[in-house]
Amino acid sequence: MIARVNICLPLYQPWRQLQHEVLNFDAEMVFWSCLFFLWLRVSSANAGEWSAKMPESVVGLSGSCVLIPCTFSYPANGKTYTEFTGIWYHEYSTVVYHTDTSKIIDSFKGRTSLIGDLHQNNCSLNISSLSNSDAGSFVFRIEIKDLNKYSYGEKVSISVKETPENPTVSVEEEVTSGKPVNATCAVSHSCPSDLPRVTWSHGGKQSSTSQPQNHGQWKLTYYSLTFTPSREDHNKLLICSAEFNGKNVTGHKTLKVKYPPYNVSVVTKPSVKENDSVELSCSSDSNPPANSYQWFSLNGTMLAKSPTYKLERVSRHTEAISCTAFNTEGKNCSGPQKMNVLYPPYNVSVVTKHSVKENDSVELSCSSDSNPPANSYQWFSLNGTMLAKSPTYKLERVSRHTEAISCTAFNTEGKNSSGPRKLNILYPPEIKSESSCMSKILTVCVCIVDSNPPSEVKWFGPDSSKSFSSTSIKQNESLTIFTLQGWLGFPETILCFANNSLGSSSLTLEAPQNVKKKSAVMEAFTQTVMFMSTRWVIRDYCHLTEPWKMKWSTLTHEEKGT
Template sequence: MSFSCWLLCISALWLKVSPAESESWNAEVPQSVVGLEGSCVVIPCLFRYPGPTKQASHFTGIWYTESHDKVYDPTPSKISSAFQHRTSLLGDLSQRNCSLKINPLRRSDSGPFMFRIEIEDFNKYTYYQNKVSITINDSLGQPNIYIPEEINSGKRVTVTCSVFHSCPSDPPNFTWSHKGTISSQSLQQTNGQWKITSSLSFTPSKTDNKKKLTCTAAFLGGKKVDSMKTLEVKYAPENVAVISENSVAEGSSVNMTCSSDSNPAPHTYHWFTEARTLLSEGHTFTLNNVSRHIGTIYCTAINTVGHTNSSPTQLNVLYPPEIKTGSSCTLDTSGVTCIFVIDSHPASEIKLWGADPSTELRRTNEEKHGTLTIVILQGVLGFSDAVHCQATNSQGNYTMTLKVPQYPETYNSKLLYISIAATVVFVMIIGFLVWIIRRCRRTEAHLSLQPKTETNVSNQSEPSRKCTDVNPCYDGSQHVYGNMALEEPYEEEYPYDYASEYEETYANV
């Protein structure tokens, strides 16, 4: 509270008694006030005098001890050395406010004290009957913290901290251990006491629960007092989860617990399937005859603030292998294909064999899809009359035998005839191709044996028409063109038998 507001409060007290009601000398002061050593103290004072209608030109206020030592005087040199530089007169004497401030307060300043008024050109009076004493304490007590009964996470709240003091001109300063918006208000009490209240507004969260909230009041002079309370913040359930065994065998029972973090603790728990079918109520839930098809389960925790669902939980159900009825062996032109579909959890060790159990068949391919394992075996016809498949895991084993299909006898006969016919056709085609090739070669040979005439020679290019004497000793008796007459007929069928004769024929060219 500001000093001007404090003066208004003092004036309001004075107005309660109108000067017209009494024309006697009287002062309104408390019989005693409480002060903090080392801080300041204010003794509230209102005085009255007879003849209030008389206009006074000047007022002089003086405070004395019971031994007439001056505690305060307008002339500082007249003040007792015990109070030098520590006292001041607050308020306006013309408004009958005679309040005294002592700062700092010492252990020896216990009083009693009395007030004297001197009115220029009118009268003087000492209020001996209105004495006031000071009770000096080392502490004015711890602050009082008020916290609302219910504090919810996320909702703004205001907490207060109040302390009594006797120095309205310099009230205590407050500090808080929590961040927020701070305001203060000071109210006058009886016997010269004042009460100052500091307010802290903030929005609590889950992390504020169980946190210590401290309020500290620092008085003029350096003394400090503090108080502490624990915050109780309520919040809806958080971190809701289903807790159960890591694995459970199919057909057995499993116990599940719904855990959560909340304040206050949940008062109700609900258990649901993924289709929102209510299974049970309670903190724990026992599921009997567990099936691999149970699906997901979740729980809901409910308290006075709200409710929260857990994440869907899929039970880890263990069950022995099962080879599905869709497994089969099929036959086509490429051979036999056997497919086995195994459902198990955990995954199974798979063994395939034919007529000899000690000889394992090598699978062609293996695929895994969740809990399903698909094994594919491919082979030529006749590798086995039956295929056996055994799947084994920690929960048990399962064996299935599939008969390998065979081609019928009529089909085998037809296949043999078709193979023979195809072979004959292939041989005939090869023979025909050989004959065509030989025929083409003979035709090429016949064309290469045709005689070259002069006309043929003249049609050649210039470089080819140049002739060179075969025999430089030519005497004219030889036939230049003797090659035109053939002594033996040309045999087409056996061209290579007369190769030497052909060479003589064309030797002159």
């Protein structure tokens, strides 16, 4: 039987080259039948001395490579052989690997290589750029110079997958924010020499790949990532992506990150009415959830230890409150929370310019402190007549006689009114007609000036070359009373000249003459009388209900009294 194998098999390749020229279809069928029969006979007859080890099947990824692990043995009988020729066949007939590359079928040329060393009994075969047409059975044949040639009966079946398996991501079940952690990504592949490109969804330090490990018919390569998780990573996917020649697959693991309370805040109603009660709660984002709380006033006094806190009879003056949340990982505080307390308008006032010139126009606005802000207004005259319904009110051509005005502000919680606001009207001096002089023993002249701002007054004699200063000045709102008094020799006429920043006015007064001589004692006495008389004149003038109807009879009554 061995002789028959040595005769038939060496003729295999020449026969393949000449079969199209010298054999018809029937002769070719006879040849293949003979060859297959002899193959089986050789395998069974020599199984004890000639043997090979290889997996029954391997799975390769389309577009990648596949490795067929293979070892073989032969009957050396104590001899050393140095020349080996290894041949791999696809479906028993097609040469896919040969030392002489010219004998390899075109579809496998450049895609196969013998990874193993035949001298070390290693016949492992690598096939690159795997395609669906490569699927099927593969067998190995060895030719040893000076010994024999043998086709092993063991075969390996290759199947081709279009889609790679998803990677497997491993990481701790719970990680802690701020502490480094290591994750691994196990990627299955069929080609250690053409590893996939692996990327992570999280930044970090990627370590070099580990050596491929056998995993059934696949190889496993582990990729490592060291990163520092944060609270933002909690419940997010850690994704490992593997790219196989344009084909992408992913694996993922949901991160569970422990972190201390964050975004701590005081939660309550959007608003509360003044004098009502309100309950506050302390909210936070943490893992695990917060398990204790503390409440603090604005000055740092601790108010309570509970998830909620109740405020009784709140007011617009209630201080801000903060809370602190605790869990196993730490604590954090909220900012001070000021209650949104609703209350009606108060401190209502009429706001306008500090002063306005007579005959000018002026706009008034109604100001108040309220929550929510005032949403309607009313304006009233001094006698209660409503003038307008608007936030502002315009007065045209104001005068010194313009009455005081008030406003009322309204919101959803109620209303309140300002006090009457009298405008500060500026106008030039006006000397009242009641200004005059009188003469008894002492000559007294009174100049009554109405002005805003108050005026200055100078007195001039007939020749205007000499001025006199007022003996006394009395102010009553916009009226100023200037008094000049003198003895014998007082001029017959005296000029009262008043001026302020807006203008001036003057009035000439006639002073009655009295030439009666007085003794020194009488003069001293009359000085006292006149001083008291002047005080009474001014007082009576200021208190008259009709001030411009002043009568000088007051002085006469004083004299009669003496």
